[in-house]
Amino acid sequence: MSERRKPYPFDRIEPKWQTIWDQTRAFHAPNPGEEKFDPAQPKYYVLDMFPYPSGAGLHVGHPEGYTATDIIARYKRLRGFNVLHPMGWDAFGLPAEQYAIKTGQHPVVTTRENVAKFKTQLKRIGFSYDWERELNTTDPAYFKWTQWIFLQIYNSWFNPETKRTEPVSTYRGGDPDIVRLAYVAEVAVNWCPELGTVLANEEVIDGKSEVGGFPVVRRPMRQWMLRITAFADRLIDELEGLDWPDSIKALQRNWIGRSEGAEVDFKLGDSQKIRVFTTRPDTLYGATYMVLAPENPLVDQITTEAQRAAVRKYREEIASKSDLERTDLAKEKTGVSTGAFAVNPANEERIPIWIADYVLMGYGTGAIMGVPAHDARDLEFARKFDPPIRLVVQAPAGHESLGFVGHGVAINSPLLDGLPSIEAKQKITAWLGENELGARSINYKLRDWLFSRQRYWGEPFPVIWRDGKHEALPESELPLEPPALEDFKPTGTGEPPLAKAKDWIRYSENAQRETNTMPQWAGSCWYYLRFCDPGNSTHFVGETPERYWMGGGKPGGVDLYIGGVEHAVLHLLYARFWHKVLFDLGHVSKPEPFQRLVNQGMILGEDGRKMSKRWGNVIDPLDVIEIYGADAFRCYEMFMGPLEQMKPWSMKGVEGVSRFLARVWRLIMEENQAGEWILSRSVQEAEPDKSQRKILHATIKKVTGDIETLSFNTAISQMMILVNALTNAPVKPVAVFRTLLLLLNPFAPHLTSELWQTLAEKFPSASGEITAQRWPEYDESFLIEDEIEIVVQVNGKLRDKVTVALDATDAELEAAALANQKVQNALAGKSVRKVVVVPKKLVNIVAG
RNA sequence: GCCGAUGUGGCGAAAUGGCAGACGCAACGGACUUAAAAUCCGUUGGGCUUAAACGGCCCGUGCCGGUUCGAGUCCGGCCAUCGGCACCA
Numbered sequence A: 001m002s003e004r005r006k007p008y009p010f011d012r013i014e015p016k017w018q019t020i021w022d023q024t025r026a027f028h029a030p031n032p033g034e035e036k037f038d039p040a041q042p043k044y045y046v047l048d049m050f051p052y053p054s055g056a057g058l059h060v061g062h063p064e065g066y067t068a069t070d071i072i073a074r075y076k077r078l079r080g081f082n083v084l085h086p087m088g089w090d091a092f093g094l095p096a097e098q099y100a101i102k103t104g105q106h107p108v109v110t111t112r113e114n115v116a117k118f119k120t121q122l123k124r125i126g127f128s129y130d131w132e133r134e135l136n137t138t139d140p141a142y143f144k145w146t147q148w149i150f151l152q153i154y155n156s157w158f159n160p161e162t163k164r165t166e167p168v169s170t171y172r173g174g175d176p177d178i179v180r181l182a183y184v185a186e187v188a189v190n191w192c193p194e195l196g197t198v199l200a201n202e203e204v205i206d207g208k209s210e211v212g213g214f215p216v217v218r219r220p221m222r223q224w225m226l227r228i229t230a231f232a233d234r235l236i237d238e239l240e241g242l243d244w245p246d247s248i249k250a251l252q253r254n255w256i257g258r259s260e261g262a263e264v265d266f267k268l269g270d271s272q273k274i275r276v277f278t279t280r281p282d283t284l285y286g287a288t289y290m291v292l293a294p295e296n297p298l299v300d301q302i303t304t305e306a307q308r309a310a311v312r313k314y315r316e317e318i319a320s321k322s323d324l325e326r327t328d329l330a331k332e333k334t335g336v337s338t339g340a341f342a343v344n345p346a347n348e349e350r351i352p353i354w355i356a357d358y359v360l361m362g363y364g365t366g367a368i369m370g371v372p373a374h375d376a377r378d379l380e381f382a383r384k385f386d387p388p389i390r391l392v393v394q395a396p397a398g399h400e401s402l403g404f405v406g407h408g409v410a411i412n413s414p415l416l417d418g419l420p421s422i423e424a425k426q427k428i429t430a431w432l433g434e435n436e437l438g439a440r441s442i443n444y445k446l447r448d449w450l451f452s453r454q455r456y457w458g459e460p461f462p463v464i465w466r467d468g469k470h471e472a473l474p475e476s477e478l479p480l481e482p483p484a485l486e487d488f489k490p491t492g493t494g495e496p497p498l499a500k501a502k503d504w505i506r507y508s509e510n511a512q513r514e515t516n517t518m519p520q521w522a523g524s525c526w527y528y529l530r531f532c533d534p535g536n537s538t539h540f541v542g543e544t545p546e547r548y549w550m551g552g553g554k555p556g557g558v559d560l561y562i563g564g565v566e567h568a569v570l571h572l573l574y575a576r577f578w579h580k581v582l583f584d585l586g587h588v589s590k591p592e593p594f595q596r597l598v599n600q601g602m603i604l605g606e607d608g609r610k611m612s613k614r615w616g617n618v619i620d621p622l623d624v625i626e627i628y629g630a631d632a633f634r635c636y637e638m639f640m641g642p643l644e645q646m647k648p649w650s651m652k653g654v655e656g657v658s659r660f661l662a663r664v665w666r667l668i669m670e671e672n673q674a675g676e677w678i679l680s681r682s683v684q685e686a687e688p689d690k691s692q693r694k695i696l697h698a699t700i701k702k703v704t705g706d707i708e709t710l711s712f713n714t715a716i717s718q719m720m721i722l723v724n725a726l727t728n729a730p731v732k733p734v735a736v737f738r739t740l741l742l743l744l745n746p747f748a749p750h751l752t753s754e755l756w757q758t759l760a761e762k763f764p765s766a767s768g769e770i771t772a773q774r775w776p777e778y779d780e781s782f783l784i785e786d787e788i789e790i791v792v793q794v795n796g797k798l799r800d801k802v803t804v805a806l807d808a809t810d811a812e813l814e815a816a817a818l819a820n821q822k823v824q825n826a827l828a829g830k831s832v833r834k835v836v837v838v839p840k841k842l843v844n845i846v847a848g
Numbered sequence B: 001g002c003c004g005a006u007g008u009g010g011c012g013a014a015a016u017g018g019c020a021g022a023c024g025c026a027a028c029g030g031a032c033u034u035a036a037a038a039u040c041c042g043u044u045g046g047g048c049u050u051a052a053a054c055g056g057c058c059c060g061u062g063c064c065g066g067u068u069c070g071a072g073u074c075c076g077g078c079c080a081u082c083g084g085c086a087c088c089a
Helices: A010-023 A062-078 A093-103 A106-122 A140-154 A227-236 A245-257 A282-285 A298-302 A305-319 A322-332 A376-385 A421-433 A543-549 A571-584 A623-630 A628-640 A649-667 A692-707 A712-726 A736-744 A749-762 A809-818 A821-827
Strands: A042-049 A082-084 A155-161 A164-166 A180-194 A197-198 A217-226 A260-266 A275-278 A289-292 A334-344 A351-356 A367-370 A438-443 A465-467 A469-472 A506-508 A509-511 A556-558 A561-564 A592-594 A597-600 A669-671 A677-679 A785-794 A796-805 A830-837 A840-845
Touching: A010 A106, A010 A628, A010 A749, A042 A543, A042 A556, A042 A712, A062 A082, A062 A561, A062 A597, A062 A628, A062 A692, A093 A106, A106 A623, A106 A712, A140 A155, A140 A180, A140 A571, A164 A571, A197 A260, A217 A289, A227 A245, A227 A571, A245 A571, A260 A282, A260 A421, A275 A367, A275 A438, A282 A421, A282 A469, A282 A785, A298 A334, A298 A749, A305 A334, A305 A351, A322 A465, A367 A376, A421 A438, A623 A628, A623 A649, A628 A649, A628 A749, A649 A669, A649 A712, A649 A736, A649 A749, A649 A821, A677 A749, A692 A712, A712 A736, A736 A749, A785 A809, A785 A821, A809 A821, A809 A830, A809 A840
Parallel strands: A042 A082, A042 A561, A289 A351, A556 A592, A561 A597, A785 A840
Antiparallel strands: A155 A164, A180 A197, A180 A217, A260 A275, A260 A334, A260 A438, A289 A367, A334 A351, A465 A469, A465 A509, A506 A509, A669 A677, A785 A796, A830 A840
């Protein structure tokens, strides 16, 4: 690149201040009891979603949220808070392992290199992280505690009576293995042959793996599960007290998918019965057939001899399909009769039992009652297979009752006729209860968390197997490090790569180690806790630092958490679950991890497309910083638009913001004959004039308020307005600039630090570095004017503006408005009907 | 299909129910310069009126309606785009 003249010497001052900050430990936050800790100050914990350090390095999307949190961190420090603002690395995971398989380079090596690259980039942007708290999920000193937390989960159960996690020792029902929060089960898992591993439901998108996009098939395997479903209600209810976007709360509620209804038993013969779950027990009289999921074990017992062959064939067809195919073919309902009949408990009718793949084994009881008149899927099925259709809900006027799925009035239902659906539900549920035919019931879409992976690059389970039973490893044997494997390719059989480490597996004469590893989510489920006390070698987090940093009057501990919306249901749900377990067991002080959550919007390429190698529109922050400097980069990221919004990158926009910063520089600095930057002679110890003072205080007010609401774009706009107003002032009062520099400091820390220092050398009226100052306060009295401009409207349309005294009465305002020439013109030929006066704002004359 | 978000100049955007388009980009004009860059100053939603300037008038926040003295903002109904879930009984 040619020697391009810099608008101001950011290339000199930015590295200078970054070095100073490092050397003075400027952003180190001491823990309670440590040297320099000030207990008189309130705490503020502002957290980023820590990155997975990929080989590609950061692109400009990553630092958007990081810049926002950095502004908040620097602002809160100036406001006198003890600020915890840490950064670390979520470094276990599939990409490093895939890369290792391709290149033969060990994940430890690639992880180290990638972390170094990320860290260089982040440091060059000037983020004020407390790097002394840096952590890495692949560090044995860290994952020792990930494994320790797993043991807490393993050794716990959810007591449905107390609705809390308790040690398994309090379980009185016999074998504790059946209630542990971590358990082994033979489940139909998402097996991805290409990746050689199973995946969580959340990692499968449209029947393909989220990583790589490879096909995923259902396959029964023995897996570790975490009993997150026990916490479903709490995970929904306790969203209430959190300052999260409603859309994210909705996403989580949706994912958990709580639905209330009833379970109803349909008798088969004298002793057998089939239980169904329904949200519409009020339509029981309309149930004219039943459907079982093809996988339902009852199918074998009830199928008649005549239907056996057809049923077997159908089940084989279904089994050979992937989930994708199964849902893809949803357009056309399929099914086979079992030949068996059940009895509708409401009217004692004999109804046929079918199997069909639109009924899922994994939800409810794996069986439904078919109410074709009032369920879209059942109606579709009925149109093909012809069971009777009976209307049992009268739709409101204007709606067709056949196919009506909303609430109406019960008909053709002797016990319920005339009742609105909601009352009918209550009545029939009570009736079912009295006759021991059913009961109220709640179902969730949320499934237990499939927690094991057949991978190398993850935390090994601290578990051994003896005589076919699992046992916890003693705490003293943690961390359990993975074996040093040369070959960590998937075995292809579903057996984990760790199985290749024969010596490692052998725990003792008769015990072997578990060979699965934990999923990538494990490390990120609790990293925010470790940041409170990252060096602790005896506890996962010390009680005092946890209480301090995670404290406060709200349910959640982290005061502000910013990250991408892609983690709305994965990371955020898992972390809340772990946190609740730790809370119940008394290891942490708050029921929720994150009090205030904000999702930054994605930054698109200049072409409006998602940034990706494929489109060649990826922007590297370091390239931008090379040309415009880190301060301009930071300010542009915030000036683009609202933080939460998706928005396209624009180099021209960076240039505009860079011009603004250069103007700030030149307000204070000028070039001498030799081409050196020196303090401008117009900067003087002087009183600001009235208009300068007014705009300055208006700016303090606006910027302060905007930072609190994360409206950084408008905060920058206001500072631009201030700078524009000062540009041609012949005398530039130092005090005005000091305030401007403080307001701008969180956004452009290097530039403002340098200018602050330059001013301090010449004018000793302020001492210490800018980071040691206090945030400016505004004085409302400077914002008030003697005269104000009032808008005058006729019939709501702007006609003119008049200037009146601040304390003008309503009558004076009205008189001034009516006397206005333009108003008179507009009123010509009309009579005034009414006059609306809004004090200090406007007068609206209604005429006709 | 269900849930959620978003629709404002050429572009990114701003506006406690009270002056729509702040601030920035781009464009155009001017100053400075031998010239350019940089910098500084100004114009810039659309249309009509006027010889021109000044001025004046009308229209305009996805569409249709409503509430209100007054709606980008509140309410109802549509349309479009994006995101999530999706045979969940």
